[in-house]
Amino acid sequence: MNGWLGLAAAGVMATMITGAARGDASLPGVGAKVRAQISAGEVAGAVTLVTDAKRVLHLEAEGLADREAGTPLKTDAIFWIASMSKPITATAVMMLQDEGKLSIEDPVSKYLPELAHLKTADGVEHPVTIRQLLTHTSGMGEISSDEARDSHTLGEAIPRYATKPLQFVPGAKWQYCQSGINTAARIVEVVSKKSFPEFLEQRLFHPLGMKDTTFYLSPEQLKRLAKSYARTPDGKLTEATNPILYGKSPTDRDRFPAANGGLFSTASDYGLFARMLLNQGTLNGKHYLKPATVALMSSVQTGDLTTGFTPGNGWGLGCCVVRTPQGVTGMLSAGTFGHGGAYGTQAWIDPVRKLAYVLMVQRSNFPNGDASDLRRDFQQAVVDDLKLGK
Numbered sequence: 001m002n003g004w005l006g007l008a009a010a011g012v013m014a015t016m017i018t019g020a021a022r023g024d025a026s027l028p029g030v031g032a033k034v035r036a037q038i039s040a041g042e043v044a045g046a047v048t049l050v051t052d053a054k055r056v057l058h059l060e061a062e063g064l065a066d067r068e069a070g071t072p073l074k075t076d077a078i079f080w081i082a083s084m085s086k087p088i089t090a091t092a093v094m095m096l097q098d099e100g101k102l103s104i105e106d107p108v109s110k111y112l113p114e115l116a117h118l119k120t121a122d123g124v125e126h127p128v129t130i131r132q133l134l135t136h137t138s139g140m141g142e143i144s145s146d147e148a149r150d151s152h153t154l155g156e157a158i159p160r161y162a163t164k165p166l167q168f169v170p171g172a173k174w175q176y177c178q179s180g181i182n183t184a185a186r187i188v189e190v191v192s193k194k195s196f197p198e199f200l201e202q203r204l205f206h207p208l209g210m211k212d213t214t215f216y217l218s219p220e221q222l223k224r225l226a227k228s229y230a231r232t233p234d235g236k237l238t239e240a241t242n243p244i245l246y247g248k249s250p251t252d253r254d255r256f257p258a259a260n261g262g263l264f265s266t267a268s269d270y271g272l273f274a275r276m277l278l279n280q281g282t283l284n285g286k287h288y289l290k291p292a293t294v295a296l297m298s299s300v301q302t303g304d305l306t307t308g309f310t311p312g313n314g315w316g317l318g319c320c321v322v323r324t325p326q327g328v329t330g331m332l333s334a335g336t337f338g339h340g341g342a343y344g345t346q347a348w349i350d351p352v353r354k355l356a357y358v359l360m361v362q363r364s365n366f367p368n369g370d371a372s373d374l375r376r377d378f379q380q381a382v383v384d385d386l387k388l389g390k
Helices: 003-021 028-039 082-098 130-134 145-149 154-162 178-192 196-208 267-278 291-297 373-385
Strands: 045-052 056-066 229-231 237-239 313-315 320-322 337-340 346-350 355-360
Touching: 028 045, 028 056, 028 373, 045 267, 045 373, 056 267, 082 130, 082 178, 082 196, 082 267, 082 291, 082 337, 082 346, 130 178, 145 154, 154 178, 178 196, 196 267, 267 346, 267 355, 346 373, 355 373
Parallel strands: none
Antiparallel strands: 045 056, 045 355, 229 237, 313 320, 320 337, 337 346, 346 355
């Protein structure tokens, strides 16, 4: 089937299969809004989760994981979460600061001597701090796709970053920076003496119960990976590739663990991470971060600099912070923090209402995934269903 007829039929099919895919807890307005976006051909399917500090209030899958095969999307589907990896990377860094093993005020060169002589285009050297890595104010340059493809470890990527001039004097502006986050992850490796995947698995994922969050999927996990799609100008969804894999399988380990955006996860897994942050660094009796550390991460660290991909935001450590709710954030509280991903995934933690919103989709070409109608409708439906008001 082609065109809008095919999309409408897919929407009908998605509605028919939803009952089997839904979780036990659901908010009816959320499902209705997601189904409308599926019927309009915006996405093939979506998993939505809402949690408070104690329990999951809503978990639901709508639509298809694979349109061509007619495979229904399930709540345990795995998604490439892209830049939603960044708050996890910041958490790893802050765990080490809590243990006194580093300070975010430290110069990066203290741990990575290769980066001791970073210079702006005028040849002037400027030190970069870990704080600047996590706030996208470092000015570090990016490596090319070919250089990234040839970097099989974070250790191999760092010398390549060292060859790139600083784009501006560190701290002078906000500019979204992939190299900075990967550099922060390499510091975690140096300080902990573990590979970044090992550190995350041992210190965060396994203790939290995030059993499906990884840089490298197993063959069994691969079977649950939702297919990625792009929307064509005439309203069709066509299969899209994952740029961070460089043509390799998600199971292939011959690529560096991209801390900036290489993780795969599920809604339930990321919900556990979000609930830990809602609980100020503690979940199920286990402490991951100090409450003051969560407060630091989730407060604006960038002063009056213009930041982010929607208006009214500042930047914390590894996450965006809603300073003045408006537009797509209008239904959230000031102080809500979180991150989106390149393929439309979103996770936002509202510390005032004690709620976290997790949206899992795989669409490559939203005009702006952070400002998608799907994100807005999902969040608004939660507020309406729970009768939260303004």
